[in-house]
Amino acid sequence: MNALQATARGLPGPSASRTRKLARAVFGGLAVLSLLMGVAGGLWRLGVAVPDPRVFPWTGPVLLAHAALMICGFLGTVIGLERAVALRHPAAFAAPLASGAGAWCLAFGHPAAGAWLGVAAAACFLAVNAVLVRRQWAAHTLLLLVSAGAWLVGNLLFALGHGGHAVLPWWFAFLVLTIAAERLEMARLMRRRPAASAALHALLSLLLLGAAWSGAAPRTGGLVYGAALALLAAWLLAFDIARRTVFSQGLARYMAVCLLGGYGWLGIAGVAWALTALGWPMRDVALHALGLGFVVSMMMGHAPVVLPAVARIKLAFGPAFYLPLAALHLSLLVRFMPGTAGETLRAAGAALNAASLAFFAATMAGAALAWRLRHGAAGARELT
Incomplete structure (x- = not known):
């Protein structure tokens, strides 16, 4: 079949397929x-x-x-x-x-x-x-727009030379709002009281207030920001659909486990963020419980859905998906363990954090290979 015939049948021609592969690369x-x-x-x-x-x-x-x-x-x-x-x-x-x-x-x-x-x-x-x-x-698309605005503010502050106390709250707000918007979209599948939606919007507004306040008054802004993170974790644990899907099977259950574990780290990050603002040595916990414990847990949970949609990579789901997730949580526990050997454990935990990310990437690659072996060349051609 030549390129013209392929296009006429609604299939990508060879040049279009090569362009897509190059763009993905x-x-x-x-x-x-x-x-x-x-x-x-x-x-x-x-x-x-x-x-x-x-x-x-x-x-x-x-x-x-x-x-x-x-x-x-x-x-x-x-x-x-x-x-x-x-x-x-x-x-x-x-x-x-x-x-x-x-x-x-x-x-x-x-x-x-x-x-x-x-x-x-x-x-x-x-x-x-x-x-x-x-x-x-819709509410979730509007929230995605707000998250993009938070990223823009953070990047402008970064380009203008402002410090981490001003920039990081906006960058993390971008990520937290993006995740909250995705969960809000899924929350439409559950019945909940109107007060729950109002509470979510109030918490997200409080998060943005804390981000804005952090630049001018890091102590007060940090307390507000940390409180918003902790309260948002409580809201997600109470109202997210993952509370129900965790009792299902297969991929749905895996995603729910990722989400619920991430919400736990979000709550820890909120408390640590507020304590850091009060002068406690909790900055590493605040940043990495949020960035690794919460955000990366969400990434691990959504990867089996996002990779097929964005990169056209299909995955064969299996119990092995839980292993890098468990490794991530264990590495964070090691990293945040207090005591006289704190710095040594912190470094060891960071190394294990990196290893868990590599483990996750290897698991995804193995799942992609397993899918191709299972479905053969015909399945591989569907992805081009």
Whole structure:
């Protein structure tokens, strides 16, 4: 069948298929680079020399850009891709392209260019979500638009040279609001009192207030922000559909376990965030209970759904999916364990955090290979 016949039958021609594969490789490469550099920077900060920083000439920029690489470079690119696929317009891919390119600049010693590319990415992402709101006016799409605005504010503050106390609350608000919007969409499947919706909107407004307040008054803003995170965790545990689907089977149960575990870490992060604002040495717990315990648990839970939709990679689900999830939670327990050996355990826990992410990636690769072996060449052709 030639290219013209393929197009006439509604199938992609060879050139279109090659273009799609190239685009997936480019975006995948940008996201993976951001993740690898971000993880390396986090390990180096705690003295874990894996990989050896002496053989990498840009160690300094990676150390400084750890949070930006993880949140804006990796997660921003992945979320931007997901939304671009939903919009189905080529211009929507400008957002993940800019965020990925910005991460590349940050990692290789061009911080100003990387920061302003992040601003461009967030601005494009805001426009993409505005179009999606026009297509579907709903509470969850409006909340996604607000989350994009939070990312833009955080990236602007970062580009203008503001510190982490001002920037990080906005970056994490972007992630938390994005997840809350997805859960709000699923919550339509459950009956709940009108007061529950009003409470959620109040909590998310409180979160944004805390983010805005943190720049001018870190102590007060941190207390408000931490309280909002802890209360949001309680709301999700009380009203999210995962409370019911955890008693089901298969993939639905796995996703529910990921979600409920993540909500627990969200509550811990909220308490630690407030205690940090009061002067307690809980910053590592606040940031990584939120970024790893909550956000990565959500990522692990949604990957079996997102990968087929965005990357056209189908997965064969099995009990092995629970192993990297358990490894992540155990690594966080080691990292946050108090005592006289705290710094040693913290470094060991960070190394185990990285190992659990690698374990998860290997599990996804194995699941993709298992699906292809199970369905053969015909199934593989469906994904091109």
